[in-house]
Amino acid sequence: MKVLRKLLLSFAVMVCGAQLSVAQQLVIEEQVLNSNVLDEEQKFTVYLPENYDSDADHRYPVLYALDGKYYKNMVSAVIAQFYADGLIPDTIVVTIENEDRIRDYTPSPHSTVDVESGKADKFLDYIEKELIPFVDSNYKTSDFKILQGHSLGGLFSLYALQARPELFTAHYAFSPSLHWGDNATVKKIKEYISSRKTLNQFIYMNLGDEVIVSGYTTRNTMRDSFLELSAFFEEKSIPGLRVKSEVFPTLPHVATNITGLVNATNALYRNWVLSFPVMEKGPEEISAHYKKLSSDLYYKVKPRIGSLNFAADYITNGVKQPEKGMAILNYNASLYPDSAQVKFSLAKAYKSRGDKVRARKFSEEALVLIKDDVALKASITEFLGTL
Numbered sequence: 456m457k458v459l460r461k462l463l464l465s466f467a468v469m470v471c472g473a474q475l476s477v478a479q480q481l482v483i484e485e486q487v488l489n490s491n492v493l494d495e496e497q498k499f500t501v502y503l504p505e506n507y508d509s510d511a512d513h514r515y516p517v518l519y520a521l522d523g524k525y526y527k528n529m530v531s532a533v534i535a536q537f538y539a540d541g542l543i544p545d546t547i548v549v550t551i552e553n554e555d556r557i558r559d560y561t562p563s564p565h566s567t568v569d570v571e572s573g574k575a576d577k578f579l580d581y582i583e584k585e586l587i588p589f590v591d592s593n594y595k596t597s598d599f600k601i602l603q604g605h606s607l608g609g610l611f612s613l614y615a616l617q618a619r620p621e622l623f624t625a626h627y628a629f630s631p632s633l634h635w636g637d638n639a640t641v642k643k644i645k646e647y648i649s650s651r652k653t654l655n656q657f658i659y660m661n662l663g664d665e666v667i668v669s670g671y672t673t674r675n676t677m678r679d680s681f682l683e684l685s686a687f688f689e690e691k692s693i694p695g696l697r698v699k700s701e702v703f704p705t706l707p708h709v710a711t712n713i714t715g716l717v718n719a720t721n722a723l724y725r726n727w728v729l730s731f732p733v734m735e736k737g738p739e740e741i742s743a744h745y746k747k748l749s750s751d752l753y754y755k756v757k758p759r760i761g762s763l764n765f766a767a768d769y770i771t772n773g774v775k776q777p778e779k780g781m782a783i784l785n786y787n788a789s790l791y792p793d794s795a796q797v798k799f800s801l802a803k804a805y806k807s808r809g810d811k812v813r814a815r816k817f818s819e820e821a822l823v824l825i826k827d828d829v830a831l832k833a834s835i836t837e838f839l840g841t842l
Contacts, residue, residue, distance in 0.1 A: 481502045481503065481504070481505065481531060481535050482502070482503040482504075482505065482507060483500060483501070483502055483503075483531075484500070484501045484502075484503070485498070485499075485500050485501075486498070486499050486500070486501060486589075488585055488586065488589060490581050490585055491585070492577065492580045492581040492584060492585055493577065493578070493581050495554060497551075497552070497553065497581065497585075497586070498523075498552040499523060499549055499550060499551050499552060499586065500523060500527055500531075500549070500550045500552075501547065501548070501549050501590065501594065502531040502534075502535070502547065502548040502549075502550070503547055503594070504535075504538060504545040504546070504547075506545065507545075507547075507595070511595075513545075513595060514595050514596060514597035515544070515545055515546060515547045515594070515595055515596060515597060516544055516546050516547070516596075516597050516599035516600070516601070517546070517547045517548075517549060517590065517594075517596050517597075517599070517600050517601070518530070518534060518546055518547070518548045518549070518600075518601045518603060519549045519551060519582070519586075519587075519600060519601065519602050519603065519623075520548065520549070520550045520551065520603045520604075521551050521553075521560070521602075521603065521604040521605070521608035521611060521612070522551075522552075522553075522556070522604070522605060522608050523550025523551050523552045524552045524553075526550070526605070526712060527550035529712075529713060529716075530548060530550060530603070530716060531548050531550065533713075533716050533717060533720070534546055534548050534716075534720070535548075537720055537724075541728065542720075542721075542724065542727060542728060543720060543723075543724045543727055544724075544727070547590075547594055547596060549586075549590055551582070551586070553578065555571070556607050556608070557570055557571070557572050557607065558570075558571045558572055558573075558574045559574055559575065559577075559578040559611075560575060560578065560604070560607040560608055560610060560611040561573055561574070561575055561607060561610065561611075561635055561636065562575040562576065562610075562611075562614045562618070562635075562636060562639065562640055562643075563635075563636035563639055564636065565635050565636055565637075566637065573636075575611055575614055575615075575618075576618065578611070579615060579618060579619055579622075582622070583619060583622055587600070587622070597754075598624075598754070599624050599625075599752065599753075599754060600622065600623045600624055600625075601623060601624065601625040601626070601627065601723075602615055602622075602623040602625070602626050602627070603626075603627040603629075603716065603719075604627065604628060604629070604631070605629040605630060605711070605712040605715070606629070606630050606631070606632055606708065607632050607635070608629075609627075609628035609629050609630055609631030609632065609633075609660070610628070610631045610632040610633060610635055610640060612626045612627060612628045612631070613626060613628045613631055613633070613640060613644060613658075613660070613684075614640045614643070614644075616644060616647070616656065616658065617643050617644050617646075617647035617648075618643075620647070620654075620656075624655065624656065624657065624752075624753060625656070625657040625658070625659075625723055626656070626657070626658050626659070627659045627660075627715060627716070627719045628658070628659070628660040628661075629660075629661055629711045629712045629715035629716070630661065630662055630663055630665060630677075630708050630711040630712070630715075631660060631681065632677060633677065633680035633681055633684060634676035634677045634679070634680040638676065638680050638683070641680050641683055641684045641687075644684060644687075645684070645687050645691075648687070648688075648691055648693065648696070649691065651693055651696075652693065652694075653693060653694045653695045653696075654693055654694075654695050654696045655695040655696075655753040656695065656696055656697070657697045657698075657722075657723050657751075658688070658696070658697070658698045658699070659698075659699045659700075659715065659718065659719035659722055659723070660681070660684070660685070660698075660699075660700050660701075661700070661701040661702065661703060661711050661714070661715045661718070662677075662678060662681045662682075662701075662702045662703070662711065663702075663703050663704075663706035663707055663708050663710060663711040664703070664704055664705060664706060664707055664708070665677045665678050665681075665708055681702075682702075685700040685702075688700060695753070697722075697751070699718070699719070699722045701715075701718060723751075723752075724751075724752075725751065726744065726747050726748040726751055727748060729741065729744060729758065729762050729766065730744075731769070734766040734769055734770060734783075735770065735774055735776075737770075737779050737782055737783065738782055738783055738785075738786035741758060741763070741766065741783070741786070742786075745757065745758055757790055758787070758790065760787060760791055760794060760796055760797055763783055763784070763786065763787040763790075764784075764787065764796075764797075764800050766783050767780040767781070767783040767784045767787070767800070767804070768780070770783060771804070777808065780804070781804055781808075784797075784800055784801050784804050785801070787800070788801055793824055794824065795821040795822070795824040795825045795828070795831060795835075796821075796831065798817045798818070798820045798821035798824065799817070799818065799821045799831070799834070799835055799838070801813075801817040802814045802815070802816075802817035802818040802821065802835075802838065803838070805817065806838075806841075806842065811842045814842055815839065815842050818835050818838055818839050818842070819839070821835050822835055822836070822839075
């Protein structure tokens, strides 16, 4: 039990250390595009994980957040905290600024608004044809993209779901202004979803205390529109589509953005963490866990090397089942046959069991695989000297 407590304490220290160093977890790059689509200068900020350059081949999911001018500090800090704590994959955050929210985020005009509006498709053109290609060509992005918006931005995010269904895998809509344009976006989404037999999409939407009369209409239809779409999603279930809808009666409109980002991230990555009970059941259950996670995220997710090494250590020294711990290390090796780190972990495990022959074998294999990691090479060379 002392070893188990030590392992759990070490894990807690790692988590707390990550929490204390969130400010150091981001590399910030401010960018400007001269948009031909919009015929104006567009600003956005890119936030990269601190270890972004540590693996040349790794590709990162991207969260695109609207209204970056107002929310970029909050969004980047929340997401950085999540991946610093190991709750989600390391993620690139792109906060999008724009010059006119009503013009750019609304799909159609609104009968009681006399300012320019209804240019959402044009702004989507900018995102699809200029912004995303720029980000993809300059950063190590994966195909997994999230679009986040609040209020009119939430309307825009949900509109994009049916207007450009292949552009994003997940859509966050916090207090979306779905009443805009006489409920037109709700109607379009319902028609689109009803036309699909399957749809690999995740949707999160929420609503606060929006029960007062809207400034854009003579009656409050914002809440009505939200509840109509939410009820539709409850009734219409199709393979692949995951929807989480929440109403917070005591939260003001501005607060649904913060609460929504936390809840949406938790819901999207609900199976990201490899739990202790799953670890204790060994490779078969771990494999099943990652199959479930892959189904959630619509792409194949492999266990991380570090997660399996920790699981093997926990099972070996904490639960006192060294054979099952070794099985996890061999499972890790089957997933990453070209990893020097994995081979070295196997070598150390065999040495602890008194098998110096296999310890030497895997150490030498690890040395062959090393390219530029001078520190790891030195560690393995020193280890070989003890055999």
